[in-house]
Amino acid sequence: MVTSVAFTEPHQASADVVVLLGNPSVWQDGRLYVVPEGCKRLLAFVALQRGRVDRRHAAGSLWPDGSDDRASGNLRSALWRLRGSGIDVLESDKMSVFLRERTITDLDALCEWADRLIAGTATEIDMHVPEWTTTVAELLPGWYDEWVIFERERIRQRMLHALEVLSRVLRASERYGEAIDAAMSAVAVEPLRESAHRVLAEAHFAEGNCIEARRTFVRYRDIARRELGVEPSRAFQVWLQASVLPRAM
Incomplete structure (x- = not known):
């Protein structure tokens, strides 16, 4: 299988890259990071939206079973685990989740x-x-x-x-x-x-x-x-x- 590295190499000097063709991963500061399983869906969902995503919409779409509070907790946990793995391409506030500035996708x-x-x-x-x-x-x-x-x-x-x-x-x-x-x-x-x-x-x-x-x-x-x-x-x-x-x- 042809990998997505061909997309990302020209951009590595100026931007972080979320790789979605194939298994999700991230090029950040010239290094390839494997995305933890519990974070892949959130990262992919936000990256494909190409803009700010309402937190409630993201939580409800990704974790439709169970209560709203449970879905919101899952979203917070996924954000925490993503940052804990060294991947710093998502930002969030009280209302939305979005890709950091200078982050693109393949x-x-x-x-x-x-x-x-x-x-x-x-x-x-x-x-x-x-x-x-x-x-x-x-x-x-x-x-x-x-x-x-x-x-x-x-x-x-x-x-x-x-x-x-x-x-x-x-x-x-x-x-x-x-x-x-x-x-x-x-x-x-x-x-x-x-x-x-x-x-x-x-x-x-x-x-x-x-x-x-x-x-x-x-x-x-x-x-x-x-x-x-x-x-x-x-x-x-x-x-x-x-x-x-x-x-x-």
Whole structure:
């Protein structure tokens, strides 16, 4: 598995980093800290909110069983244990809990990269497939809280859109090998995503590999039939018939 260290190293000199892709940990003052089990959920919950979190909301969300007093006590205990382990990235007052100033998450780098591509403001340094694309589905793996599932899906969708945009931009620049790599990364993250398969087919076609483009379509068609019981969209089929098949014969 690709770790999240690739995100954090550029920021270590200026910020502490909460690592959420994979097992939660913290880079602080250039040192990696393992987060105690009893503190992971609180740290992750606050870090994903990206702002001040009401103490009662955090306590009720993380410890829904039992009384409000019990939940508040659990929150205070988690804060105490986190600081006792040497991790000093959360601050709190009577009303809220929040990340300390100059503390970021490894998701920040991922989202900023994706946002630049989607918005059309990417620079040359963004024109590559990051090593960490395979970790996008590993946001807090094994956690099934609703707030985790929602954020995991939101980040995954943003990454998929960015990879598809990247493939199109690289294809337009005639960097076909890199365009294919970006599209294949999107397919690897979500094998049932038609738009990812189509971007891949278009990259193969642009490079002049009509047979590969057709194989990509057939591979997706077979997966869609087997897993979903549906056919590829009419638009994908029309594109294949009009563009690929006449040149593949």
